[in-house]
Amino acid sequence: MSFSAGDRVLIARCEDDSRAVGKTGEIVDEVLPGPLTQGRWTVKVNFWIGTVLCHSHELSKGD
Numbered sequence: 458m459s460f461s462a463g464d465r466v467l468i469a470r471c472e473d474d475s476r477a478v479g480k481t482g483e484i485v486d487e488v489l490p491g492p493l494t495q496g497r498w499t500v501k502v503n504f505w506i507g508t509v510l511c512h513s514h515e516l517s518k519g520d
Contacts, residue, residue: 465481466518468482469515472512477506480506485498
């Protein structure tokens with residue numbers, strides 16, 4: 458699944474930080490993820506968790 462910057466997503470699973478699971482976040486990336494993030498999307502969650510890196514299969518489109 459592909460996302461765009463600003464998309465709201467539900468984090469169903471997150472290897473990077475398990476505290477993000479079940480939370481809604483916002484995609485930060487303006488381009489498709491590449492080798493630097495190992496193909497993971499950058500998702501801004503909230504003030505306490507910050508940003509996390511998630512694979513496409515760990516995310517679903519939010520509200």
